[in-house]
Amino acid sequence: MHQQQLGYEDIKAAAERIAGRVRPVALAPGDGTGGTGDAGAVGTPAGPELWLALEYLQHTGSFKARGAQNFLRTHREAATLPDAGVTIASGGNAGLACAWAARQQGVRATVFLPATAPRVKIDRLRSYGADVRLVGTEYAEALAACEEFARTSGALASHAYDHPLIAAGAGTLLEEIHERLPGLDTVVVAVGGGGLFAGVAAAALEHGVRVVAVEPEHSRALHAARAAGRPVDVTVDSVAGDSLGARRATALAVDAARGPGVRTVLVPDAAIVRARRTLWDERRIVVEHGAATALAALLAPGDHGADSDSDEYGYRPSDGERVCVVLCGANTDPADLSAPPRAH
Template sequence: MSVGPVTRDDVVRAAETIRGRVRRTPLLDGSDIAPRLSLKAELFQHGGSFKARGVTNRLAAMTAGERERGVAGASAGNHAIALAWGAAGEGLDSLVFSWSGASTFKLDRASALGARIDMEADDPSDAFARLEEHLERSGATLVHPFDDPLVMAGQGTVGLEILEDAPGVDVVVVPVGGGGLIGGIAAAVAPRGVRVVGVEPEGSAALLRGLEAGEPVPVAPETIASGLDAPFAGTRALQVCAAAGVEVVTVTDAQIAEAMRRLYAEAKLACEPAAAAGVAAVLAGAVEGDSIVAVVSGGNVGPEIASDILAGR
């Protein structure tokens, strides 16, 4: 099966590149939450999310000249943390463009790791525009949060680990923002006959709209799941997901909050709202299978937001 611009071979190569640099995260029993459910605990990754995988693979491909000019990206938080962590480990200058309303908890973590943060943008689209202007002026290397083949391949290593730990898996359920994670996972597991289901908040359905249109469609995200608020789904992710037959379902913010509470209470996973989206779809009956793995994609959430959701406020 061909899955477009990122192939299974790309993901296998990425796994070799990042081996020993990122954590191999555990696959946990989730049957207390739903029958036949397992949980891929990416919240235990360096930086608290799967993003470290893609960043590590992208930085490994940089030339000496690129390293001198530093790296830059745009992010609401998780990619910022991963880029700051990866750049610090490589001794690189890093600049992240974010926007008003983004998670101060996540951006403070990125800043503490050494990234410079630009908060002048009003929204995600403006942040990406400011990023493009900076790249043209500075010659810095773009480390895109999702629409980059090396980033996607690195993120797809989550899928390889799932296949190793759950060889009987028939469905992998993935929270979706810009589509880099689900694109990489689809490239890794779809050629092995595994269904991939993407889950988006109703208020931020960029992948669903993009697949319907056959091209990226700008959206104005409105959701409690700040990690899933990309302003569009990446072109490469759309190509991979279309070729792999990825299915997409949406869930409400209330369903995400309930899934987050269930993960905290029953699996003892202190995840962020975005990471609970896959489990939300399973609990809602939107995903069925004989062996389901839901990716719990990250654990970076401010204490005020977490306490409000866990308390049902």
């Protein structure tokens, strides 16, 4: 178990450490994305002001490059990178980031994935020179194999999300967004294990920015942890399970969820699929289902705005609210986006 709190000083240190080694986030106005529909006139003059953070343009295709750089550079500076290299268990994106950063540091990366991981992620991992090992059908099984490998090989164990250096690296994303949108009211992020959310929440607290944490309704580790008062295991059964499929939220995320200005909401898989398709149809943006989960909060049923702390479905911004939705990853097969939607 790692520390249960993450401070703004951790985010600032990470930002200095990875400066020039990751791509600055690109922002785009979200005019019309999602239409008016259930989202409540998003992008219209009378409605909220929507922005999209295009973090899927990051190295390795997701925000995970930030945490991987922070983690490995910290160990390089401390001379604690072993000859056996680094190992990580991942649904795909964290493994890609770890392998990419390890190659830059000249160390080996051994990555454990569930056998259900998308082929596009497996192929990219191997292109980075990683030793890819497929174990089980869920992230938790890959994690157990990774931990055993670290014990027996001496490799440095990284983590997909449950480490303060990983979360702090992820939090640098909010620093960059806030610099470009100084009047930002709300940031919307998808949650799996909670590393991105914990880091973003730490930076957002410093700047007075509200955080809306979005989970698939059938992969709700953070919701379950808040209800129980501690991290607990949940069942994972979501279209976004390959990247948001953690069985339990990190203690860092649970602590962050108790902070002021944090909302946690759920979205159904149908809204996630719709959001992903909307991004393609209206903007020719290709993201994975996990990334579309954040936008889905604006398309899902619900009427929970700035003055609500209800843990239910969706998020409806208020008129004039400046909202940034993080599109966090695009390691996906776009083949299904070009086909017409099936009739129901």
